[in-house]
Amino acid sequence: MTTTSATEPWTYVIDEKGNAEVNCFFEPHTSTWQYLISDPTTSQAVLVDTVLDYDPASGTVTTKSADRLLAFIEKKNLNILHHLTAAQYLKSKLPGDVPVQSNFAPVYGLERNAFEKTFDVLLKDDEEFPVGNLTCRVIHLPGHTPDHIGYVVGKAVFTGDSIFLPDVGSARVDFPGGDAKQLYASMNRLLSLPEDYKLFVGHDYPSGRNYDCVTTVGEQRKLNKHGKVGTTEEAFIDFRKKRDDTLGAPRLLHPSLQVNIRAGKLPPADAEGRVWMKIPVRSSIGI
Template identity: 90%
Template sequence: FDATLDIFLKDDEEFPVGNLTCRVIHLPGHTPDHIGYVVGKAVFTGDSIFLPEVGSARVDFPGGNAKQLYASMNRFLSLPEDYKLFVGHDYPSGRDFDCVTTVGEQRKLNKHGKVGTTEEAFIDFRKKRDDTLGAPRLIHPSLQVNIRAGRLPPADAEGRVWMKIPVRSSISV
């Protein structure tokens, strides 16, 4: 598996996927380099906007920025209301998992950023909410794979691959 990046795309740049045209959209906020893709009337949002009752992504990751996420969410809300948004995560509370919503639903129902939500209110909400969140359960393994463009860490002399997990302790070694 060779995950070497061979092309770098800019915001609004298009590229073919078979017979389809895919457009890159830069969506900073959750992370500074976050992107999504528009294919026809389908938008793949990654970790930026979620289903309306879930809201938006946290911004307490390295380089995360609530003001930028607010702008990214409004970029979605400016699309035609029948566009479908395919979200990167779902956190259902008493309902089945889902992965798709529409721009129209988001405009009316997104609990963090529906139409009428001010930038100041959004930033204040994200700060207060993110301050209560612990680190995501899989953050350390994810970072070790993401930083290698999807590849696992190198194997040791015996051919084993290890994920390293930091441990906080007051015990001296």
């Protein structure tokens, strides 16, 4: 790993021949890792899990995080071929009723046409696509949400919200369509990879250490606090349910879901040009 300053991304070489590189950008307000994967021989690249900045107090959307990526891309003279988010898998399920319509649409009162013509490219489990001379493979990792996917590039895996660093463990499953049994299977799918494969996580929530973004399959097998080798499905499901029952909703849960399911687009404006985020409210009293 190399890094040049506090404002520069961390850089890893993820190909034994030096033909693939990943630059890791941390967004502290959402504890999100954004990744720029590139082929130095062709200068072609792909972006994974990019952040659109949002201040819920003022209702302001800004592009500070994206502008940081753009400046680095311009500096490196890279050609971006793809912008990937875990929401890609959602569109592959349309026009059926799962998982978008059955899990997300009712929460926010959305109609079917809210998801039409949303994504440019639809990717399926184990589907491959090129980035220069690199090959990227899609890996379906449901559990946190039913749509969740990761990407395998050589010996590097970008895991999104599935497995986290060993001392953090695993993603929560109390989102619409989340399922602890599916997450257990997804984690074990990752742990079945060769032990020298690097796992780049979607978020990090450290306690008593600095932020980090990468571990290995071997380390996860031995040390993951929620799902190391020997953890039974029953024990994992029981832990995950009890743990999630103690967690409050993430600060940006509702705005982020409404943007993610539209492939990064804001909801349509009303007749006066205003854009609204919907927040579902539950009450035990009749007022």
